[in-house]
Amino acid sequence: NETIKAELGRSTWKVKKPSPFDFTSVLLRLTYVVFTLQLLHTMTARFPLEPTIEERTALKQWITLLSRLYPCGECAEHFQVLLKQYPPQTSSRDAASQWACSVHNKVNERLEKPMFDCSLVADMYQCGC
Amino acid sequence: NETIKAELGRSTWKVKKPSPFDFTSVLLRLTYVVFTLQLLHTMTARFPLEPTIEERTALKQWITLLSRLYPCGECAEHFQVLLKQYPPQTSSRDAASQWACSVHNKVNERLEKPMFDCSLVADMYQCGC
């Protein structure tokens, strides 16, 4: 935990140099991160209860690629550090969604936000899609 | 074009059976789709100008996996049909972002929305991330 905090702590979004576009770009960046986390929660909440090897590989690859392609350089780095310490769990819907919740909680911890109760995710991220 | 329209046209979001959760779930679904498209635009807008083979494969795989894992069954199907007809272009930032714009325009066309001017995407999706 200390290692992650130290590594993730190297840079934060709050110390970027100001520019005429800062307000919009900070908003956009936050929107992307929030939404990416929400997409991850919904995707894992609808992952098969008993996935095939192929489905497991697909989810793991998609998450790994997301952390490489993510448009915010800094978040991409944070993301990669987290994934290394907490590799995606894909053995079942439950494993995957609990994993996503616990990774999000690691971020909450670092930002000194309240921990989220992971027993709630199954109900919360059923979007009826 | 006619083929796509016919295939995509098989089902639309507007004919779902109503349920007490419909309003929220339709909102959530729209939010997910809008943001997924926005993520795609930002990601391609920040894709390397001259990507390596590895970076090209990463983007193509990520898009393909997204279309399989996408939490809305119906959108996932639409998405897969579109990708088959218009395979992701990854030879450069320009190719990738023009491809994303043209795929989004195919959806706009089907929904009878105005076409988007694809010469604007480079400026529009610089989020300063």
Ligand SMILES: Cc1cc2nc3c(=O)[nH]c(=O)nc-3n(C[C@H](O)[C@H](O)[C@H](O)COP(=O)(O)OP(=O)(O)OC[C@H]3O[C@@H](n4cnc5c(N)ncnc54)[C@H](O)[C@@H]3O)c2cc1C
């Ligand atoms: C690797 C990484 C690094 C980040 N670094 C920073 C940073 O340095 N600075 C910064 O400001 N932001 C950072 N973020 C984004 C941060 O997680 C928040 O998304 C952002 O701060 C906005 O906060 P929020 O409370 O609006 O949204 P979120 O924290 O994304 O919360 C949105 C909603 O999700 C739900 N939720 C909360 N926790 C969980 C959970 N554990 N499981 C499931 N659902 C949950 C709650 O309903 C909440 O209202 C980072 C994200 C990642 C993935």
Ligand SMILES: Cc1cc2nc3c(=O)[nH]c(=O)nc-3n(C[C@H](O)[C@H](O)[C@H](O)COP(=O)(O)OP(=O)(O)OC[C@H]3O[C@@H](n4cnc5c(N)ncnc54)[C@H](O)[C@@H]3O)c2cc1C
């Ligand atoms: C495969 C697929 C199938 C879909 N099927 C349906 C459906 O059946 N019914 C439905 O309601 N929605 C469908 N959508 C979603 C649809 O594309 C819209 O996202 C949604 O209808 C909300 O409309 P909007 O105008 O708010 O957002 P969007 O159309 O997503 O537009 C948001 C913003 O993006 C920008 N934009 C618009 N076009 C482009 C472009 N070509 N390139 C770059 N930027 C652009 C504009 O600034 C616009 O304001 C589908 C999406 C996909 C990918």
